Amino acid sequence: MAVQIVMDRTGDSRxxxxxxxxxxxxxxxxxxxxxxxxxxxxxxxxxxxxxxxIRSFDPGVEESVFFPRLVGG
Known part of the structure; x- marks a missing residue:
């Protein structure tokens, strides 16, 4: 099984x-x-x-992690 981990302000989703x-x-x-x-x-x-x-989807990647764009001020 491969996993995509999405980070956001509430933590992460898998x-x-x-x-x-x-x-x-x-x-x-x-x-x-x-x-x-x-x-x-x-x-x-x-x-x-x-x-x-990574810039393109690769189904062979076992673990992908996605980080949101940082917003400064």
Whole structure:
């Protein structure tokens, strides 16, 4: 199972999907596009404590973490 973790001001939400399921992959890709279109930064966990920014959906990524755009003032 792969997981997409979405961080926001309330904490985090986790969305699991099976990379072998075309329907679940399509839904995971839809969520990826929805979040990145809204300004979230998408990252892939490549090692413990290490994330890399990703610009396109890859169903082979086991753990994606999405961070909201920071707003300063």
């Amino acid at each position: 969305y699991l999907f099976d990379p072998a399921s075309p329907a679940q992959v399509a839904e995971a890709e839809r969520l990826f596009r929805h979040l990145t279109d809204r300004g979230f930064t998408a990252t892939a966990r490549v090692a413990p404590g290490r994330l890399e920014i």
